[in-house]
Amino acid sequence: MHVAVKMLKLVVLLLLLPPVACKAETTKCPMKDPLPVPHEWYQPGDLLIGGIASQIGYHLHEIDFSQHPAQELYKGPYMATKFHQHVLALVFAVKETNKNPRILPNVTLGFHVCDSYNDMRMTYRTTLDLLYKLHRYFPNYECDAHKNLIAVIGGISSDISLQISNILSLYKVPQLSYGSFAPEKRRGKQSPFFYHAGPNEAYQNTGIIRLLLHFQWKWVGLFAVDNNSGEHFLKVLEPLLSQNGICLDFIHRVPNEYHWNFSDDIKDLLLDIYIPFRDSKANTFMFYGEPTAFMAFNIFMFLANPQFKEITSFRKVCIMTAQVDFALTSLQRAWDFQFFQGTIFFTIQSNEVLGFQSFLKEIKPYGEEGNGFLKDFWEQAFDCVYSNSEELMNINERCTGEERLESLPGHLFELHMTGHSHSIYNAVHAVANALHAIHTSRSNHRAIDDGQGVELHNLHSWQVHPFLQGISFNNSGGESLSFNDEREMEAGLDVMNLITFPNKSVYRVKIGRVNPNVPEGQEFIIDEKMIVWQTSFNQISAHSLCSDYCNPGSHKKIKEGEKFCCYDCVPCPKGKISSQKDMDDCMKCPSDQYPTENQDGCIPKRISFLSFEEPLGISLASIAVSLAVITTIVLGTFIKYRDTPIVKANNRDITYILLMALLLCFLSSLMFLGQPGKVTCFLQQSVFSIIFSLAVSCVLAKTITVVAAFMATRPGTSMRKWVGKRLTTCVVLACSLIQASICVAWLAISPPFPDVDTLSLTEEIILECNEGSVLMFYIVLGYMGLLSTISLTVAFLARKLPDTFNEAKFITFSMLIFCSVWLSFVPTYLSTKGKYMVAVEIFSILASGAGLLGCIFSPKCYIIILRPELNTRDKLTRRKY
Structure with missing residues (x-):
């Protein structure tokens, strides 16, 4: 297959045509142009606006379609x-400017x-034509009429624009x-x-990016034109x-070349473009490139399968960039465009x-x-021929001239x-307003009322440049336009949706x-x-994902050796949650919340402390009060019978003192109940x-008293002087003051405080x-344990002493x-958490206090209350404890 393409890029020129003689008499003009003569459209004026139109043509020949469904394709240019409108927009802008008496009068x-x-x-040739030629080709030579080139508008692609700039920048x-x-292409080069x-x-x-994120399209394909623009x-x-x-x-390059061989190149292109596109899991693909590349892409798809619109695997959403503009040739007018139904594409913002x-x-x-363009445009747009056309014999319909442009489908015009x-329309007005600013500036300085054309x-x-850079004007649509510091006329983009019909x-x-502003x-x-x-999407947006969404409660786990969009869904580990779909990782709840059962959200935690209102708190408080009451009764009994021998x-x-201490111990356990406060925690x-x-x-003093009393009964011992209040007072005061000193140091260095x-x-x-x-804290407990161990050891050693009043065994x-x-x-304290830790400490206080109260005082209370006859000196001296 051999395809040759002609692309017309709009270039607007302002030229002045004074009557200057051609200098051809001293230079021999070439007899034959090395390239085809391009289409032209010339309309003279005092100031000439010239340009290069944006029209794309295919020349198909030497193709054997006998074995292909496209055999009915017409061979020709x-x-x-659709791009003929670019030329007409230029013409309209020029005529609109000429009708405006406020811009460039006369x-x-x-x-x-x-x-x-x-x-x-x-x-390059066309650019030189606009610089030096009006009717015949004389590169870098003024022939026929002298032209004073003012400005150029073009082209649509970066490559064409830079090629034009290579010559224009020299001048x-x-x-x-x-x-x-x-x-990046706007600067430097x-x-x-x-x-x-x-x-x-x-x-x-x-x-x-915003469009893909809006619809959650995370797995997409990309076709890009195979040139510098596509690479960038x-x-x-x-x-x-x-x-x-x-x-x-996938990423596939669409050739921007227009010459290829069917037997060699087309098969490779179909393998590189059609098959990967057909087999891709992505339901969304993007197309970036120039109109020629898009037309080539469309031809590849059609040649591969003329009925591709009916293949279910092709239910995809197409996103096209502003450069494409969904323009096709009349060759493709008979093809079915249902494949492009729902296409989303970007266009330059425009007002009517x-x-x-x-x-x-x-x-x-x-x-x-x-107008050298109009004949080809009219014939191909309306599928007819002029009466003088040599091809009339092959086509049944003749162009009448009464065809209506509004009857053409959108992909043609x-x-x-x-x-x-x-x-283009704004560019023409920018140049016209810049020229008007020059004219106004000169008129103000020279006070010249007429002869404006002579001045221009x-x-x-190069004198237009400072005025063009600083120009600011309103077009007929009411838009305020100007160039910024980067010489850009800031404009936004419209997002369009393509709807096709049978x-x-x-x-x-x-x-x-x-909108950037x-x-x-x-x-x-x-x-x-x-x-x-x-319709295959059932009126809803397509999902384009490599993997299904991970539901809340799970997270993504990247598949080894694949892209990060391809993953498995793994449940969140214990203690973590994912509250949204498709989360990369699970996260912990805030410290005051905990995960739900499905690990898809957080629930506020309950406030927990051992209160007086709950059953456990009520039980412990009741036991503490009961023991305190019992201790008070025992203390009262002992005070009442204080003169009895026992x-x-x-x-x-x-x-x-022991009974008072036990009473206070039982009551102190109540300080551990209720919401912790500064005072309670401190004390x-x-x-x-x-x-x-x-x-x-x-207890230790009582035990030592028993031992001292026994030893004092031995003849010649010096222990008699220790038997009495002096020894017990010293023991009680010394042991208690040591613990008090430790507690004071604790409270001074790092006291307890309420915490969460x-x-x-x-x-x-x-x-x-x-x-x-x-x-x-553990030093305090350790000291108390030391006292207890000493008391237990001394009492254990003195339990069998032969003394009538021996309490050692109790x-x-x-x-x-x-x-x-x-x-x-x-x-137990270390293994429990929360209020149960407090309950363990309260229980330990009550149990140990109750043990002291019961073992030491219950036998004596039994004698005092139930067996008073035994509470005599004679009876006691005969009892053995």
């Missing part, structure tokens, strides 16, 4: 008739439009490109005379996609220009003298001004926009309800430890008293219980 603008064939050689001619370029009437491509990249687009877009969690399933559609409707094929045409005849192109017509609907976060707006999707035995005062451990140490000291524990229990927030210094039982309770307290 084909034009992208000066008539003309235009000169040429074709570049989308070929580098033709682009310091301002150039206005109306395509959408990448920001271009001359300071290069301007941009189209939007920055960075805005389009932003719109693509991939270089910029791939990092943006990755940063936003979007993966590319008043009078433009009326201007288009008035165009007739015989009414435009010098649009009455609505497209984004590129709107940029002397203008050099009669092979297409219609586009505006569904959103990308708004606060951050509001650049992209889309109305999803206005989108018409393919009370007077073994130091009555120590007995009273509870210290008060408890001091009181308990006092009680144990009293959010980590120990999953579903509860524990309100507790933090010990402050854990070391001091003290042994009581201290055995006391030590057992506190030995089991430490591991």
Whole structure:
């Protein structure tokens, strides 16, 4: 297959035509042009606006379609008739300017439009034509008429624009490109005379990312034109996609060349483009490139399978960039476009220009003298031929000239001004307003009322630059336009939705926009309800994911060796949650919350402390009060029978102190109940430890008293002087003061304080008293344990002493219980959490205190109350304890 393409890129020139003689008499003009003569459209005027139109043509020949469903294809040149509107937008802008008496009065603008064939050689030749030629080709030579070139507008692609700039920059001619370029391509490689009437491509990249994120399309394919622009687009877009969690399933290059061999190249292109596209799991694909690349892509798809619209695996959403503009040749008019139903594409923002559609409707094929484009456009747009055409014999329909442009489908021609045409329209007005500013400036300085045209005849192109750079004007649509510091005419993008119909017509609907001149976060707006999707999507947006969404309660686990968009869904580990779909990782709940059963959310934790209102608190408080009451009764009984032998035995005062200490111990346990506060936390451990140490000291004093009394009965011993209050008082005071000193140091260094524990229990927030210094806490417990051990040891050794008033065996039982309770307290205390830890400490206080009270005082109370006859000296001296 051999395809040759001609692409016409619009270039607008302002020229002045004074009567200058041709200098051909001294230079021999070439007899034959090395390249085909391009299409031209010439309309003279005082100021001439010339240009190169954006029209694409295919020449198909040497193709054997006998074995292919496309055998009915017509062999001949084909034009992208839709881009003829670019030429007409130029003509309309020129005529509108000529009718406006406020801009360049008494000066008539003309235009000169040429074709570049989308070929580098033709682009350079056409640019030279506009500089030095009017009717015949004389490169770098003034022949026929002298032209004073003022400015150039073109082209639509970055490659064509840079090729034009290579020549124009040498002559310091301002150039206005109306395509959408990448920001990096706008700088560095271009001359300071290069301007941009189209939007920055960075805005389009932003719109693509926002669009994909809006519909959660995370697995997409990409077709990009195989040239520098496509390479740069991939270089910029791939990092943006990755940063936003979007993966590319495939990247394929679409050739922008127009010569290939069917037997060799087409098969390779079909394998590289059609088959991967057909087999891809991605339901969304993007197309970036120029119209020629899109037309080639469409041809590849059609040649591979003319019925591809019916293949279910092709139910995909297409996203096209502004450069494509969904333009096809008349060759493709008979093809089915249902495949492109629901396509979303970007276009340069445009407002409807008043009078433009009326201007288009008035165009007739015989009414435009010098228009070299119109014949080809009319024949191919309406599928007819002029009466003088040599091909009339092969076609049944003759062009009548009464055909109506509004009857053409949207892919062949649009009455609505497209984004590129709107940029051309604004570029023409920018140049016209810059010239008007020059004229006004000179008139003000020289006070010249007439002869304006003479003044502009002397203008050099480089003199337009400062006025063009600072120009600010309103077009007929009411838009305020100007160039910024980067010589860019800031413009946004419209987001369009393509709707196809069975009669092979297409219609586009505006569904959103990308506006750079708004606060951050509001650049992209889309109305999803206005989108018409393919019927295979059941009126809803397609999902394009490599893996299904991970539901809340699970997270993504990347598959080894694959892209990060391909993953398995794994349940969250214990203690973590994922509250949204497709989360990369699970997260912990805040410290005051805990995961739900399905691990898809967090629940506020309950506040937990041992209160007086709950059953456990009520039980412990009741036991503490009951023991306190019993202790009070015992103390009252001992006071009442204080003169009886059994009370007077073994130091009555120590007995009273022990009972008081036990009473206070039982009551101090109540300080551990209720919500912890500063005062209770500050006092509870210290008060408890001091009181308990006092009680144990009293028990130890009683035990030592028994031992001292026994030893004092031996003849010649010196222990008699220690028997009595002096010994017991010293023991009680010394032991208690040591514990008190430890507690004072604790409170001074790092006292206990109210604290919140959010980590120990999953579903509860524990309100507790933090010990402050854990070391001091265990020193206090250790000292109390030391006293208990000494008391137990002494009592155990003295349990069988032959003394009538011996209490040692009862003290042994009581201290055995006391030590057992506190030995089991430490591991139990450390293994429990929350209010149960407090309950263990209260229980240990009550149990150890009850052991002392019961073992030491219950036998005596039994005698005092139930067997008073035994509470005599004679009876006691005969009893053995």
